[in-house]
Amino acid sequence: MRLRKDGEATRRRILDAALEVFGTKGYHDATHAEICAQAGVNTSAVNYHFTSKENLYRATWEHAAKAVECLYPLDGGLGPDASPADRLRAQVRAILDRVMDPRLGQIHNLRMMEMANPTGFLHDVFASWLNEHRRLTLSNLRDLLGAQATQEDLELCELSVISQCRAVHKTGPPPKGSQGTRRPSLPWRFNAADSDRLADHITSFSLAGIAAVRQQIEARS
Amino acid sequence: MRLRKDGEATRRRILDAALEVFGTKGYHDATHAEICAQAGVNTSAVNYHFTSKENLYRATWEHAAKAVECLYPLDGGLGPDASPADRLRAQVRAILDRVMDPRLGQIHNLRMMEMANPTGFLHDVFASWLNEHRRLTLSNLRDLLGAQATQEDLELCELSVISQCRAVHKTGPPPKGSQGTRRPSLPWRFNAADSDRLADHITSFSLAGIAAVRQQIEARS
Amino acid sequence: MRLRKDGEATRRRILDAALEVFGTKGYHDATHAEICAQAGVNTSAVNYHFTSKENLYRATWEHAAKAVECLYPLDGGLGPDASPADRLRAQVRAILDRVMDPRLGQIHNLRMMEMANPTGFLHDVFASWLNEHRRLTLSNLRDLLGAQATQEDLELCELSVISQCRAVHKTGPPPKGSQGTRRPSLPWRFNAADSDRLADHITSFSLAGIAAVRQQIEARS
Amino acid sequence: MRLRKDGEATRRRILDAALEVFGTKGYHDATHAEICAQAGVNTSAVNYHFTSKENLYRATWEHAAKAVECLYPLDGGLGPDASPADRLRAQVRAILDRVMDPRLGQIHNLRMMEMANPTGFLHDVFASWLNEHRRLTLSNLRDLLGAQATQEDLELCELSVISQCRAVHKTGPPPKGSQGTRRPSLPWRFNAADSDRLADHITSFSLAGIAAVRQQIEARS
DNA sequence: AATGAATGAGCCTTCATTCAT
């Protein structure tokens, strides 16, 4: 049992605090001071453990992304022999779970900010993450849309399905220390208990949409 | 006819530049210097005409929002006697047009940033804008889902429809002076020419989804 | 008559203070704070007028170098028909005057620091200044050493003559605000009144040295 | 024979690294981190072995100065019965050798930096070293200039002779890890192979100069 | 109406130093 100094533990505390602060305020608005205050360490600790804010940002992202991927795999633990519809539901559910996670949910915020206003620091890691997920989604949609679906068909349906999941927000009290005025009262705010209902809705809505698209595809030929 | 400077014209130039810069970088990352440089005026001009950055931000939003509302009304010019399906398509199309507008499209970016990372300066104006649109959407969905639809049914379908429109991004060259590294290569980037196809897809996908939900509703009773 | 704000005057005040502080402490040890305090302006003024410390450094050097070149031309105002010996003495005297100048003498310090521990910011400007002076010295020495002198002969004599001038230091009270402990009691400290005597010594010492070298050159052939 | 770490050996390694880094970058620009990295020890080692940077600096100087004094004595090993001219050449040669030493040459750099921009930490040790050398030089010059030479005569000639030796720089590859941009292309850069030629030149140049001064002295009376 | 000059708060970062191990 370490009393005071343990590098790894401190690193983790900073990483946790950083996820919280970055996820709430975004990269530029977050400050070393706030992150370190929340982690209970000196302001210099960021540079000691991560050499720079940019580096901390990257580390935060990677740390959280890995954890999220591990906790909520997109295949939902389903084997490859599950039906496409089940696999779709599993993926929808996984994304929702990621949004709802009390701590890791912040990475969803981070992601939305990066999409709206990229820092440029995650370029590669972001792209590879994106590709990974798209590949899964598209292969899933391929099964649902049939062999005649064009790439465009696939991508449009991808947009339709994924955008619904991403639009979901988490309710909950603002983090302590917040002025409370930051989060506007957006609609579509849910909590973890709603996940099932949400997943049901999005899945059935989407399956109907996909079926309609499939009909159009088949009518084309 | 003024010979020298016209206050109103300068104000407009700043407003235009501000929309561009705020829309590209977000509130915190945008600076007086950059906005004024792009507007071709002195850095103090922001405070002269708008007293503060926050105020300029609000003014920018209101200015652009008004223009957008006028150019692309959500009812698409359709009378109240149009079919619900047509009205839905009109709304989808209007949102897409707003995204695609070469200049005013920036307000869509602004909105996404505000949602991901609210400045807190648009609280009221944002909320009222939201309500306005939600009222229209929900009344529209009410017609499509039938009288038995609960508030929750409506809101879930609202989420499904609107999120698809909002997920669309505009392609296009980065604004001059940009290093070109900011915008990551996200999927779902389209240009104005794609609007029709996009509107078609989103509308038919959504109508199918809505129909499925309606069936469930009716099965419930 | 300007009461308060005059950009050019402030710029000059900063430049003067910077010469003093840089010349006393060197680039790295000098701080914005100290320079601005001495100039009677806010710490941000450096960045306002010069954008960066490095830039201020360069500007300081160029400003002072130009002034020095103008005040104490290396030809000492002598026409090209003056005897080589007179021209040599004039050059020696000019260098000494530069060292002794109550204000601009600091640029000599700056130069010595740059030679001992280059910042790398003056690379080009330093090299061109050096070449300028070397050209003059070498052409002068060519006249004194005769046509048979090799390039090596010239450069060795250049070293002998110029190094003597450069070794001279200026006495004088440490600048106000200094702790007084910085300047060690080096030898070869003189003041302006000694310039004549110093120039006499260095010139006659050097002329004798040069004559000896010339004899060796002629004995070689 | 120690198996693990030997305090004295570590101390030495730090001292060596410190000489290299201080000699290249000067006191203020050198950091614990760089010195210790080069010595292959932890950053805290400086404070452990030397309690402070200032102390390390002093120790470095003393360590190197002692070694240099031992390796290249200023009398060049000549007995007191050698001719004054030979003794002068020996001293010139010794100084040049000190500059050219592949490792200890750094102390010459250190000295130049201290002269241009004193840290104030070597005050006493510097002064005593200076006096030592001056005594030797002056007594030598006394022999060469004759009994009628005044103190001023002696000091002026001292300046003339010593300054030539000090102006010499060493060529050579920049230390590994350097960006290569630090050392500007100054003239008067030589390597060890040039020492003989340099010593010849400086000695004969100086002897001629001294002879001329002696003539003036004798003409005075 | 508009501007150039100037300011001060706050940020990220560096670095010598301390402390516990």
Added chain:
DNA sequence: GATGAATGAAGGCTCATTCAT
């Protein structure tokens, strides 16, 4: 004997804002 962790003071720089013109 030596080290890794942690700190705090200080520095350069950015930027919204103010003031006088």
